[in-house]
Amino acid sequence: MGGGEPTVFPKFETLVQRIWNETQLSVNFTTNGTRLDRDLLKNIKTSIGQIQVSVYDDENLDEIIDLLGDPLMP
Numbered sequence: 293m294g295g296g297e298p299t300v301f302p303k304f305e306t307l308v309q310r311i312w313n314e315t316q317l318s319v320n321f322t323t324n325g326t327r328l329d330r331d332l333l334k335n336i337k338t339s340i341g342q343i344q345v346s347v348y349d350d351e352n353l354d355e356i357i358d359l360l361g362d363p364l365m366p
Contacts, residue, residue, distance in 0.1 A: 293321040300327065305335045312339035322346055325356035333359070 298321045301307060308319050318341035325345045345356060 293319075297324060297327065299323055299332070305332060308336045309339045318342075320344070324348065325353065325360075328356060328359060330359070 298304060308321075311317055312319050319336075319339060320342040321340070322344040323346065328343075343360070345353070345360070347353060
């Protein structure tokens with residue numbers, strides 16, 4: 293998914309889970325990462341193939357990188 297920020301879609305977590313569970317598609321999406329948090333990642337972690345993060349000069353990516361790279365992330 294791309295072409296805008298997919299995580300602003302209402303019920304994004306439900307959409308990802310249904311696509312993963314009800315089709316043979318692998319769910320991959322591109323995000324700027326600003327809406328990612330532990331709860332969202334916990335709820336979709338078994339329903340995604342890949343998350344790509346877009347990089348922009350005006351965003352602090354350190355927190356996003358730390359969150360995605362955290363080995364203790366549930």
